[in-house]
Amino acid sequence: MAASADSPSFSTFLTQLVASISPGAKVLTEQSSTEFKDSLQRWSDIGLQIPTAIVLVATENDVVLTVKLAVELNIPFVPKSGGHSLWSTIGPEGFILDLSRLKNVSLDKERKTVTVGSGVLIKEVNETAFQHGLCLPLGNGNTIGVVPQALGGGISALSGLCGYTSDSIVSARVVTSSGSMITVSSSSHPDLFWALRGAGQFFGIVTELIMQAYPLSVLGTPDGTVWTGSIVFPAQRAEAVLQALAPMIADESAPGTGLFLIAAPPPTFTTCIIIIPVFFGPVSVAEAYYQSLISLGPLMMDCKPAFCSKGGFKRFAGAGMQKFEPSVWPKVIELFEELRRKCPDAGVTGYNKLSHSETAFSHKDVKVWAPESHAEVYRIEQEVLSLMRQDQNEEDEAAFQNWTRDEPLRRRYRGAERLEKLKRLKKEWDPNGIFTAQLL
Numbered sequence: 001m002a003a004s005a006d007s008p009s010f011s012t013f014l015t016q017l018v019a020s021i022s023p024g025a026k027v028l029t030e031q032s033s034t035e036f037k038d039s040l041q042r043w044s045d046i047g048l049q050i051p052t053a054i055v056l057v058a059t060e061n062d063v064v065l066t067v068k069l070a071v072e073l074n075i076p077f078v079p080k081s082g083g084h085s086l087w088s089t090i091g092p093e094g095f096i097l098d099l100s101r102l103k104n105v106s107l108d109k110e111r112k113t114v115t116v117g118s119g120v121l122i123k124e125v126n127e128t129a130f131q132h133g134l135c136l137p138l139g140n141g142n143t144i145g146v147v148p149q150a151l152g153g154g155i156s157a158l159s160g161l162c163g164y165t166s167d168s169i170v171s172a173r174v175v176t177s178s179g180s181m182i183t184v185s186s187s188s189h190p191d192l193f194w195a196l197r198g199a200g201q202f203f204g205i206v207t208e209l210i211m212q213a214y215p216l217s218v219l220g221t222p223d224g225t226v227w228t229g230s231i232v233f234p235a236q237r238a239e240a241v242l243q244a245l246a247p248m249i250a251d252e253s254a255p256g257t258g259l260f261l262i263a264a265p266p267p268t269f270t271t272c273i274i275i276i277p278v279f280f281g282p283v284s285v286a287e288a289y290y291q292s293l294i295s296l297g298p299l300m301m302d303c304k305p306a307f308c309s310k311g312g313f314k315r316f317a318g319a320g321m322q323k324f325e326p327s328v329w330p331k332v333i334e335l336f337e338e339l340r341r342k343c344p345d346a347g348v349t350g351y352n353k354l355s356h357s358e359t360a361f362s363h364k365d366v367k368v369w370a371p372e373s374h375a376e377v378y379r380i381e382q383e384v385l386s387l388m389r390q391d392q393n394e395e396d397e398a399a400f401q402n403w404t405r406d407e408p409l410r411r412r413y414r415g416a417e418r419l420e421k422l423k424r425l426k427k428e429w430d431p432n433g434i435f436t437a438q439l440l
């Protein structure tokens with residue numbers, strides 16, 4: 001049974017922690033203070049809870065001390081890095097272990113690796129890497145923590161070139177459920193290394209990752225730019241646009257990726273189709289590749305070479321399908337209109353084709369990801385998904401674990417063997433479910 005906010009063990013925990021952590025760390029308990037409120041800020045207020053304390057650690061040793069003491073006194077906690085997920089929040093029964101002060105980021109030019117502390121955000125790594133002519137396959141949210149994004153598999157615009165974010169993990173420093181600090185790599189605890197690359201948020205606190213970076217030349221341009229922007233069509237042109245787009249999505253050899261959105265942007269808020277291509281190659285080749293779309297005469301097109309080092313473009317998220325079927329989209333546009341009427345927050349979708357090394361991340365075959373939303377849009381979402389699903393078996397559907405923990409585990413970690421291995425490793429490394437019991 002865990003301690004409650006006003007239990008003696010919670011106050012013992014706080015007193016002992018304050019006495020032992022480093023001078024740069026802080027324990028916040030005054031809920032009305034600006035500092036507490038600021039630290040509680042999240043990307044979204046959905047599911048926000050108010051903890052009894054926020055522990056802002058400043059060193060790896062602070063993490064070790066905090067975990068040891070919390071486990072000893074049975075105080076629940078959740079680690080938080082960038083605060084974008086719905087799972088780094090906890091109520092009065094526990095505390096947030098805030099890693100945002102672990103901001104160390106450094107680069108080894110010779111090995112082309114980047115060392116990233118667990119408080120480092122995507123934009124910070126991208127900036128560092130780019131200055132040295134390097135890039136990494138990181139996701140498209142600049143303020144997301146690199147570590148959690150990578151631990152969950154990680155989809156990025158560069159994934160087709162450099163693999164999923166988790167494929168870039170070379171080694172990790174991990175505080176385990178017993179409070180030990182270990183280094184995990186292909187040669188040190190290789191099974192745990194396998195699990196961290198796709199299911200890493202369930203096994204311990206990763207204080208630091210060493211990640212493989214890639215020369216900007218992988219982008220196929222002399223200056224590290226990619227051809228990107230937006231190509232906008234009125235919704236009424238859906239049929240022609242989809243006919244032109246479908247072969248590009250099916251083309252496994254295309255040096256690019258992109259987003260396909262049904263949206264109603266300002267100033268007119270009229271429903272339209274927005275294609276955001278990301279093409280790795282010179283402008284002339286990109287324009288030739290997209291000619292079948294361009295020749296349809298878009299309402300607007302502003303594609304040009306741009307740096308994609310700040311963030312990337314996700315290829316897909318939510319529920320994953322193995323194919324993109326153009327004929328369903330006119331009906332999807334109708335449902336989008338209905339969604340807009342009933343709920344102003346409408347979503348996006350993207351397309352995808354990738355293959356990389358075997359890790360706990362199980363969705364390397366997924367080609368199309370659809371958006372995942374909350375209760376109000378659930379019915380429409382289900383209708384869109386069943387349209388997109390076509391003849392695909394519902395059992396085969398993927399659910400991206402960086403976006404959802406509501407979907408069954410078998411969809412988030414596909415393949416019975418993979419899930420069995422994860423469960424076995426969870427029992428070995430976190431038998432009491434200190435770091436989210438879900439896999440047990």
Ligand SMILES: Cc1cc2nc3c(=O)[nH]c(=O)nc-3n(C[C@H](O)[C@H](O)[C@H](O)COP(=O)(O)OP(=O)(O)OC[C@H]3O[C@@H](n4cnc5c(N)ncnc54)[C@H](O)[C@@H]3O)c2cc1C
Pocket residue numbers: 043078079080081082083084085086087088099118138139140141143144145146147148149151152153154155156200201202204205206207312313314315402403
């Ligand atoms: C706008 C937006 C865009 C996105 N785009 C992409 C994308 O392009 N590609 C993609 O792959 N994902 C994407 N995501 C999903 C995102 O990568 C995940 O939600 C990620 O886990 C968020 O990390 P965070 O640091 O912001 O979140 P947090 O909420 O701080 O952490 C996420 C989870 O990881 C745990 N955790 C935090 N730090 C650690 C640690 N050091 N060790 C172990 N566990 C830890 C937390 O307890 C929580 O369960 C996007 C999300 C949003 C909101």
